[in-house]
Amino acid sequence: MCGIVGYTGVNDALPFLLGGLEKLEYRGYDSAGVYIHTDDGHDMLVKEKGRVKDLEKKVANCKMQGHSGIAHTRWATHGQPSIENAHPHISADGRYYLVHNGVIENYKQLKADYLSDVVFKSQTDTEVAVQLVGKFADAGMDTLSAFRKMINLLNDDSSYAFLLIDAKTPSLLYTAKCKSPLLVGVSRTANVVTSDAMAVLNLTKDFIELRDGEIAVISKESVELYDVAGQRSTRQPFHLDIDPAAVDKGTYPFFMLKEIDEQAIVARNLIEHYFVNGLPQIDEKILSAIKQADRLYIVAAGTSYHAALIGRRFFEKWAGIPTEAHIASEFAYDHPLISKKPFFVFISQSGETADSIQVLDFIKKEHYPSLTLANVMNSTLTREADFALPILAGPEIAVASTKAYMAQILTQVILAAALAGGHDQLQAELSRLAIDLQTVIDGQDKIKELADTYLVHADRAFYIGRAADADVTLEAALKLKEISYTLVEGFAAGELKHGTISLIEQNTPVIALISQSKTAGLTRSNLEETMARGAKAMTIVTKNLASSDDDIILPALNGEMEMFGPILEAVPIQLLAYYTSLGRKLDVDHPRNLAKSVTVQ
Ligand code: F6R
Numbered sequence: 001m002c003g004i005v006g007y008t009g010v011n012d013a014l015p016f017l018l019g020g021l022e023k024l025e026y027r028g029y030d031s032a033g034v035y036i037h038t039d040d041g042h043d044m045l046v047k048e049k050g051r052v053k054d055l056e057k058k059v060a061n062c063k064m065q066g067h068s069g070i071a072h073t074r075w076a077t078h079g080q081p082s083i084e085n086a087h088p089h090i091s092a093d094g095r096y097y098l099v100h101n102g103v104i105e106n107y108k109q110l111k112a113d114y115l116s117d118v119v120f121k122s123q124t125d126t127e128v129a130v131q132l133v134g135k136f137a138d139a140g141m142d143t144l145s146a147f148r149k150m151i152n153l154l155n156d157d158s159s160y161a162f163l164l165i166d167a168k169t170p171s172l173l174y175t176a177k178c179k180s181p182l183l184v185g186v187s188r189t190a191n192v193v194t195s196d197a198m199a200v201l202n203l204t205k206d207f208i209e210l211r212d213g214e215i216a217v218i219s220k221e222s223v224e225l226y227d228v229a230g231q232r233s234t235r236q237p238f239h240l241d242i243d244p245a246a247v248d249k250g251t252y253p254f255f256m257l258k259e260i261d262e263q264a265i266v267a268r269n270l271i272e273h274y275f276v277n278g279l280p281q282i283d284e285k286i287l288s289a290i291k292q293a294d295r296l297y298i299v300a301a302g303t304s305y306h307a308a309l310i311g312r313r314f315f316e317k318w319a320g321i322p323t324e325a326h327i328a329s330e331f332a333y334d335h336p337l338i339s340k341k342p343f344f345v346f347i348s349q350s351g352e353t354a355d356s357i358q359v360l361d362f363i364k365k366e367h368y369p370s371l372t373l374a375n376v377m378n379s380t381l382t383r384e385a386d387f388a389l390p391i392l393a394g395p396e397i398a399v400a401s402t403k404a405y406m407a408q409i410l411t412q413v414i415l416a417a418a419l420a421g422g423h424d425q426l427q428a429e430l431s432r433l434a435i436d437l438q439t440v441i442d443g444q445d446k447i448k449e450l451a452d453t454y455l456v457h458a459d460r461a462f463y464i465g466r467a468a469d470a471d472v473t474l475e476a477a478l479k480l481k482e483i484s485y486t487l488v489e490g491f492a493a494g495e496l497k498h499g500t501i502s503l504i505e506q507n508t509p510v511i512a513l514i515s516q517s518k519t520a521g522l523t524r525s526n527l528e529e530t531m532a533r534g535a536k537a538m539t540i541v542t543k544n545l546a547s548s549d550d551d552i553i554l555p556a557l558n559g560e561m562e563m564f565g566p567i568l569e570a571v572p573i574q575l576l577a578y579y580t581s582l583g584r585k586l587d588v589d590h591p592r593n594l595a596k597s598v599t600v601q
Pocket of ligand 1: 301302304305347349350351353356399400401402482596597598
């Protein structure tokens with residue numbers, strides 16, 4: 001979603017800010033803007049609808065040399081994507097420039113109460129914030145007090161990461177956050193602000209993380225922190241151990257393909273991290289907290305929820321703990337009867353998904369224990385839960401999640417095994433699975449051919465499967481929908497006859513996932529039924545259940561290994577989506593309307 005970059009330092013701010021915005025593109029946005037206070041004393045504000053490169057074209061015609069500035073990519077929430085609604089926004093007197101991530105829920109009330117005499121230039125909630133700062137400064141407050149007063153007027157439902165410049169003291173950046181991520185990057189030559197470390201890794205890997213309600217005033221030499229009560233506080237920067245090359249596409253045409261290809265490595269990294277002497281090692285405190293529970297509630301959104309559906313089976317079958325998977329946005333407002341001793345597991349790539357944070361806030365009030373499995377450690381969900389474990393997928397840049405999904409499933413498998421005790425073969429099994437994943441990845445030419453033949457020209461498609469395969473159909477459908485814009489449904493094969501089969505027409509693609517021996521025959525019969533009605537059928541089958549005319553044959557998973565079927569199936573469903581999107585010449589990494597990290601509810 002929206003992205004923030006700010007710079008104050010010895011070098012030219014503009015290239016840094018634009019470079020930062022480019023790095024934030026993966027998060028999804030629809031307009032962008034930049035403000036620089038130039039060395040010759042001018043306030044230069046440039047905004048554009050569309051991509052960062054459109055903003056860069058516009059900026060190329062402007063003289064914008066200066067040593068401090070702020071920039072933003074906006075994902076529209078209040079007001080359509082337009083130049084007027086793009087950030088930064090300006091106070092009525094032109095003194096303050098502000099960018100904002102999040103939502104000010106009470107902006108209409110604030111506008112009515114304090115700003116009835118102000119002419120607004122945009123339809124955004126954000127403009128209210130900058131107009132309030134301007135108003136309070138006009139009334140005689142210094143900038144820090146005006147900024148704080150504005151923040152204190154926001155209601156509890158609001159979320160924000162603000163970055164403000166006062167054109168009278170342009171080398172100072174004012175910043176604050178609540179429920180939206182924000183980092184201050186520190187370096188010898190400059191201090192910077194960002195909503196996502198990726199944007200500034202070329203300058204620094206040392207960050208001070210702002211806490212909810214804190215304000216920071218930043219110059220090129222110093223970072224002054226003020227806690228909620230307005231008292232000065234100090235905090236040492238933490239070092240983010242991340243290789244900037246990991247956020248580079250290298251020779252890949254799209255990040256999504258690179259990330260699909262990395263999945264065998266992700267599996268090996270998890271084995272290396274979580275196994276000691278052949279056995280899964282998880283902090284004893286986490287294991288004992290979970291063992292006290294009578295039921296696990298896994299809460300997540302989108303693809304992470306689909307990973308939860310797969311993980312659920314391992315917690316039940318291996319650890320013997322009744323487990324439910326829930327969609328965060330539903331659970332937040334409509335939860336089932338909660339057991340006497342629940343334990344909550346949050347699964348997230350970003351750790352910043354507002355829907356999941358909402359549930360975490362609720363369960364903390366009830367004093368229920370919780371664990372977050374996330375890719376971005378130091379994120380809100382990892383900080384706020386009682387425990388956190390990394391899923392170690394490495395930076396995931398493509399909007400469509402692939403390797404994080406894989407890592408989320410594998411981390412749950414390892415956690416379930418640690419809870420169960422035993423499973424002394426798991427390390428060997430997972431190592432073998434990593435090899436199998438690589439085999440499937442290496443066979444992608446065939447998958448591309450199938451995508452070209454079956455899907456690129458189809459306007460709708462269906463995934464079917466039973467048991468664990470039925471869970472995978474949901475992720476398969478989501479992946480294909482989100483990046484190829486095909487109408488796809490994924491569902492339990494047995495449900496076909498209860499309604500959906502009426503949608504089958506001549507050449508409608510129906511893809512069956514088959515990795516579970518108990519239900520393989522039934523799924524095949526259901527597929528036959530669609531073929532009898534004209535469907536163009538495709539099969540993705542593990543070798544032990546396959547026949548020579550199946551389309552995608554995955555390595556065999558015999559006996560107990562069958563539980564890993566969804567893990568191998570992840571790769572072909574991702575590749576089918578990737579090659580369909582590619583075949584349609586779409587922007588695979590940046591599907592329309594979507595954002596990488598969904599920080600609003
Ligand atoms: C789809 C996708 C999303 C995310 C969802 C949750 O490919 O990536 O469905 O899974 O927005 O995000 P996280 O995992 O960051 O909580």
